[in-house]
Amino acid sequence: MSSILGVTLVGMEALPVEIEVGIVSGLFSISIVGMPGKAVRESKDRVSAALREIGVTLKGKVAVNLAPADIPKEGALLDLPIALGMMSAYGLLGEIPKSICIGELGLDGRLKRVRGVVPAAFLARKLDLPLFVPRENSGEVALVKGVKAYGVDSLAELVQIFLGEIQPEPIESITAQDLPAAIETDFADIKGQATAKRAAEIAAAGHHNLLLVGSPGSGKTMIAKAIAGILPPLTDEELIETLLVRSTVGIPVNPGRERPFRPVHFSASTVSVCGGGSNLHPGEVSLAHRGVLFLDEFTEFHRDVTESLRAPLEDGYIVVSRAAGTVKYPSRVLLVLAANPCPCGNLGDPVLKCTCSPYAIERYKRKLSGPILDRIDLQINVPRLTAEELLNFQDSSESSAVIRERVIKARKIQEDRWAEYKLVCNAELPEKLVKKCLILSEDTRKFLADMAGKLNLSGRGLSRVLKVSRTIADLAGEENILTQHVAEALMYRQGITAF
Numbered sequence: 001m002s003s004i005l006g007v008t009l010v011g012m013e014a015l016p017v018e019i020e021v022g023i024v025s026g027l028f029s030i031s032i033v034g035m036p037g038k039a040v041r042e043s044k045d046r047v048s049a050a051l052r053e054i055g056v057t058l059k060g061k062v063a064v065n066l067a068p069a070d071i072p073k074e075g076a077l078l079d080l081p082i083a084l085g086m087m088s089a090y091g092l093l094g095e096i097p098k099s100i101c102i103g104e105l106g107l108d109g110r111l112k113r114v115r116g117v118v119p120a121a122f123l124a125r126k127l128d129l130p131l132f133v134p135r136e137n138s139g140e141v142a143l144v145k146g147v148k149a150y151g152v153d154s155l156a157e158l159v160q161i162f163l164g165e166i167q168p169e170p171i172e173s174i175t176a177q178d179l180p181a182a183i184e185t186d187f188a189d190i191k192g193q194a195t196a197k198r199a200a201e202i203a204a205a206g207h208h209n210l211l212l213v214g215s216p217g218s219g220k221t222m223i224a225k226a227i228a229g230i231l232p233p234l235t236d237e238e239l240i241e242t243l244l245v246r247s248t249v250g251i252p253v254n255p256g257r258e259r260p261f262r263p264v265h266f267s268a269s270t271v272s273v274c275g276g277g278s279n280l281h282p283g284e285v286s287l288a289h290r291g292v293l294f295l296d297e298f299t300e301f302h303r304d305v306t307e308s309l310r311a312p313l314e315d316g317y318i319v320v321s322r323a324a325g326t327v328k329y330p331s332r333v334l335l336v337l338a339a340n341p342c343p344c345g346n347l348g349d350p351v352l353k354c355t356c357s358p359y360a361i362e363r364y365k366r367k368l369s370g371p372i373l374d375r376i377d378l379q380i381n382v383p384r385l386t387a388e389e390l391l392n393f394q395d396s397s398e399s400s401a402v403i404r405e406r407v408i409k410a411r412k413i414q415e416d417r418w419a420e421y422k423l424v425c426n427a428e429l430p431e432k433l434v435k436k437c438l439i440l441s442e443d444t445r446k447f448l449a450d451m452a453g454k455l456n457l458s459g460r461g462l463s464r465v466l467k468v469s470r471t472i473a474d475l476a477g478e479e480n481i482l483t484q485h486v487a488e489a490l491m492y493r494q495g496i497t498a499f
């Protein structure tokens with residue numbers, strides 16, 4: 001019996017799969033049992049070709065059993081352990097140390113990158129087994145500390161390693177560099193829009209959701225993109241969380257600590273946004289975990305999609321169901337929404353005239369309200385700039401690098417404050433902690449109560465205002481939330497009702 005282990009993914013977790021191979025005499029054939037998925041069934045051809053390529057004579061009726069039998073096996077990452085299991089059954093490998101091997105085989109025997117190596121690395125570490133992965137996946141594995149892993153180019157190379165002909169080089173573990181995020185869209189290049197920039201800074205500092213309402217061409221998309229450049233670097237734990245999700249779908253990772261920025265088009269389906277599908281994958285809301293999920297032209301999104309975002313926005317995770325059970329993906333995103341003020345886009349514009357009927361505007365406004373909007377902390381107008389503002393070359397806006405420094409400082413204050421609750425930012429604060437920890441002075445409390453009545457704020461709205469006030473105070477380096485912080489936070493709740 002060979003001692004080759006592969007893995008299969010259940011959500012973001014890798015489970016060990018034992019490859020058992022039995023061969024009886026007869027014409028050459030391979031059968032795979034143990035709930036193999038489509039990609040696993042197709043591995044017969046790839047495995048046969050790769051084995052022939054390295055000179056293995058294929059003979060007999062080969063039965064491959066993937067154990068345990070009750071878990072469905074997905075993906076081509078079982079190619080490598082199946083090939084090794086067959087070689088072992090043919091008596092070509094001798095005694096080999098127990099290990100986990102994953103990789104998709106090319107017809108020429110080369111190993112191709114696969115998804116799921118980060119969960120596999122966690123499993124290998126837990127079981128204290130060596131892990132062999134395609135060399136192209138080495139970068140991801142290197143970010144998981146304390147795992148004995150090796151990157152290999154081909155089946156032939158791994159066979160040589162097992163036969164003791166060559167000594168494998170372990171993948172050296174690396175620490176993610178705290179490099180400043182690549183700033184592709186700089187706030188310094190965005191003219192005017194002081195309020196929007198301030199709101200973006202607050203959103204980045206406390207990880208608060210943001211809605212930008214403005215005419216086409218007012219720069220909403222640029223502002224959303226610029227937010228990516230002022231976010232604080234991922235912490236160690238956040239980095240692992242994002243690595244796990246990305247590895248599950250096979251998105252290459254870089255060794256930096258940049259937060260994800262995922263723009264979603266309004267034609268996107270619920271499955272692509274929230275996850276699921278026949279081969280169960282995380283959606284954009286999980287790929288954007290700990291980063292930005294950007295929904296441009298928000299009012300054009302299908303109602304099913306926006307409705308299905310409610311739970312993941314509230315809970316910070318999403319439960320995706322399929323026939324065999326459910327899996328949980330993280331979804332703690334900074335949601336940025338952008339929308340026009342009316343169907344024609346000119347409502348409130350100082351120069352261009354709105355051509356929409358009052359009925360059309362009413363209908364449109366309804367799309368801009370409702371349950372998702374209740375979960376948006378900062379709501380602001382982004383007016384189109386006048387010709388004079390556009391031609392103001394004296395406009396010396398702050399650069400993203402400078403803003404980012406303030407954001408990092410404010411985030412550090414939050415990390416220290418919430419460490420005992422294992423939270424990292426103000427937006428994450430659950431309801432019971434809002435009441436317990438965000439205490440206002442008597443005057444400030446009275447001011448907020450007055451305004452909440454006038455603005456008809458819901459309970460949820462009220463605690464969102466409190467969390468934003470806390471972030472504004474943190475940006476100012478203030479220990480206490482003052483009336484001015486609450487007043488500014490309230491301004492971002494009433495912004496879009498003003499047009």
Ligand SMILES: [Zn+2]
Pocket residue numbers: 342343344345346347354355356
């Ligand atoms: Zn209009």
